[in-house]
Amino acid sequence: MDDTTYDYDLFTIGIGSGGVRASRVAAAHGARVAAAEEYRVGGTCVIRGCVPKKMLVYGAQFAEDLEDAKQFGWDIQGKSFDWVRLRDHVQRDIDRLEGLYGETLSNHNVTVYHERAEITGDHEITLASGKVVTAKYILVATGAQPHMPDFEGNEHAITSNEAFHLDEIPKRILIAGGGYIANEFAGIFQEFGSKVTIANRSDVILRGYDAALRDRLLQISLTKGIEFCFNVQFEYVKKQDDGTLLVKLTGHDEREFDQVMIATGRTPNTKGLGLEKVGVELGDKGEIVVDAASKTNVDYIYAVGDVTDRVQLTPVAIREGQAFADSVFGPGEPYTVDHSCIPSAVFSHPPIASVGLTEGEARNTLGSIKVFQSDFRPMKHVVAGRNERGLYKMIVDAANDRIVGIHMIAPEAPEIMQAAAVAVKAGLTKADFDATTAIHPTMAEELVLLK
Numbered sequence: 001m002d003d004t005t006y007d008y009d010l011f012t013i014g015i016g017s018g019g020v021r022a023s024r025v026a027a028a029h030g031a032r033v034a035a036a037e038e039y040r041v042g043g044t045c046v047i048r049g050c051v052p053k054k055m056l057v058y059g060a061q062f063a064e065d066l067e068d069a070k071q072f073g074w075d076i077q078g079k080s081f082d083w084v085r086l087r088d089h090v091q092r093d094i095d096r097l098e099g100l101y102g103e104t105l106s107n108h109n110v111t112v113y114h115e116r117a118e119i120t121g122d123h124e125i126t127l128a129s130g131k132v133v134t135a136k137y138i139l140v141a142t143g144a145q146p147h148m149p150d151f152e153g154n155e156h157a158i159t160s161n162e163a164f165h166l167d168e169i170p171k172r173i174l175i176a177g178g179g180y181i182a183n184e185f186a187g188i189f190q191e192f193g194s195k196v197t198i199a200n201r202s203d204v205i206l207r208g209y210d211a212a213l214r215d216r217l218l219q220i221s222l223t224k225g226i227e228f229c230f231n232v233q234f235e236y237v238k239k240q241d242d243g244t245l246l247v248k249l250t251g252h253d254e255r256e257f258d259q260v261m262i263a264t265g266r267t268p269n270t271k272g273l274g275l276e277k278v279g280v281e282l283g284d285k286g287e288i289v290v291d292a293a294s295k296t297n298v299d300y301i302y303a304v305g306d307v308t309d310r311v312q313l314t315p316v317a318i319r320e321g322q323a324f325a326d327s328v329f330g331p332g333e334p335y336t337v338d339h340s341c342i343p344s345a346v347f348s349h350p351p352i353a354s355v356g357l358t359e360g361e362a363r364n365t366l367g368s369i370k371v372f373q374s375d376f377r378p379m380k381h382v383v384a385g386r387n388e389r390g391l392y393k394m395i396v397d398a399a400n401d402r403i404v405g406i407h408m409i410a411p412e413a414p415e416i417m418q419a420a421a422v423a424v425k426a427g428l429t430k431a432d433f434d435a436t437t438a439i440h441p442t443m444a445e446e447l448v449l450l451k
């Protein structure tokens with residue numbers, strides 16, 4: 001590509017999951033690429049999302065494993081948990097990863113501006129320092145930020161952004177929301193010793209997941225001591241002299257907590273970006289409206305990832321970034337991302353993993369279905385005396401034996417699901433699973449033994 005009318009062939013705003021991939025791949029195709037990041041290179045997933053969250057999930061799992069260890073013959077004296085040590089260790093690794101992402105970009109000759117960028121005119125971007133640059137294409141990959149409901153005292157609440165940096169584990173934490181972040185952090189804090197209360201505006205947690213799995217997680221969470229307040233709104237949060245928080249939820253008496261964390265969804269980052277100046281169309285939630293090629297209504301502006309509010313998951317943002325860069329700058333035919341049958345996981349304690357249609361969705365969309373189910377107690381739990389059962393469900397289209405959904409709640413479910421998702425995406429049948437010999441003894445073998 002040689003179009004020197006513009007300073008760059010591509011300018012990417014936001015260097016997170018989607019922005020890193022798109023910038024690197026476009027540069028590898030020979031484009032002259034620059035990218036701007038106002039916070040830290042790597043974006044939400046690396047800096048304050050998937051990666052540090054998973055490290056905390058690993059840390060939290062030790063609480064149960066150490067407790068169970070005695071049934072396996074291990075005597076562990078004087079065990080104690082040091083939050084600050086874990087927190088700082090995680091942050092050091094995040095620093096390392098941030099460095100690696102920066103290196104990858106510079107190795108691909110992507111010019112990185114460590115400052116905020118805004119669109120200020122046709123093909124024109126202005127950086128916080130005042131520098132003005134032009135680009136043939138602009139990619140908006142600015143992600144999303146925690147949604148903060150409007151209530152008195154909401155400035156006393158934290159979000160997932162702050163949860164990674166706490167000075168101490170709160171003795172009592174109230175988490176608002178019933179989705180991914182609420183359930184994942186409920187597990188993390190509960191295992192670290194907090195008394196956790198979840199406050200949700202409806203009585204449904206993890207909407208979109210199969211009802212049987214949601215119910216199983218709810219039952220297990222209640223058994224572990226997590227409390228749920230359903231159908232509530234915040235009336236107020238008041239900070240008391242000793243720093244504790246007095247919380248009033250609708251229909252409940254005032255209660256004291258040490259932290260309140262809001263996890264009620266994430267809002268696309270489109271404010272103050274200058275999109276209105278160039279006429280980029282936004283949706284009801286402020287998300288950028290794009291077509292299947294991630295192109296906006298303005299011919300040279302594209303958007304990928306959370307800012308488009310299609311599916312707010314890292315692998316999806318990465319795929320959208322890759323498809324954009326290959327299609328616009330690569331030698332091959334343009335192509336689009338297939339957003340169907342995306343596997344996902346909730347890293348709760350225990351985790352949930354899912355691909356394809358839930359039982360309810362399948363009943364509503366397909367004529368006749370078969371549901372196969374295994375409700376089992378993992379061997380490790382039996383030995384440990386832990387009374388916690390796993391549940392696998394397989395949904396099959398009765399017309400052609402095709403598997404249209406698999407849903408699991410059990411230890412290691414996300415690890416097992418990644419492989420099972422290949423089979424569902426490939427359109428394999430229940431007979432294909434039946435024809436596969438089990439690996440024994442595993443939990444995963446339940447998948448090929450479903451009757």
Ligand SMILES: Cc1cc2nc3c(=O)[nH]c(=O)nc-3n(C[C@H](O)[C@H](O)[C@H](O)COP(=O)(O)OP(=O)(O)OC[C@H]3O[C@@H](n4cnc5c(N)ncnc54)[C@H](O)[C@@H]3O)c2cc1C
Pocket residue numbers: 013014015016017018019036037038039040041042043044045046048049050051053115116117118141142143144160181269273304305306307311312313314315317347
């Ligand atoms: C706590 C938490 C846990 C999560 N766990 C998972 C998980 O386990 N698995 C999973 O798949 N997904 C998970 N996600 C979701 C995942 O992090 C996002 O889907 C993903 O990061 C989206 O990538 P993106 O490129 O769209 O945006 P981001 O990664 O958010 O990157 C956008 C970047 O743009 C920057 N930016 C914004 N505006 C500007 C501007 N004007 N100028 C310059 N820079 C700007 C931001 O600072 C940010 O770095 C989690 C999210 C959270 C919050």
Ligand SMILES: NC(=O)c1ccc[n+]([C@@H]2O[C@H](COP(=O)([O-])OP(=O)(O)OC[C@H]3O[C@@H](n4cnc5c(N)ncnc54)[C@H](O)[C@@H]3O)[C@@H](O)[C@H]2O)c1
Pocket residue numbers: 149176177178179180181182184199200201202204205206207232233234263264265266311312313344345346347
């Ligand atoms: N494991 C993963 O892949 C993972 C982990 C974390 C986040 N994410 C992504 O990040 C997105 C954001 O996560 P999230 O948990 O914030 O959102 P979410 O959409 O998963 O859940 C939001 C929850 O908040 C509830 N809610 C909304 N407004 C409320 C209010 N005013 N008071 C009380 N409850 C309210 C909703 O009923 C819902 O249960 C997810 O949708 C997901 O795409 C993914």
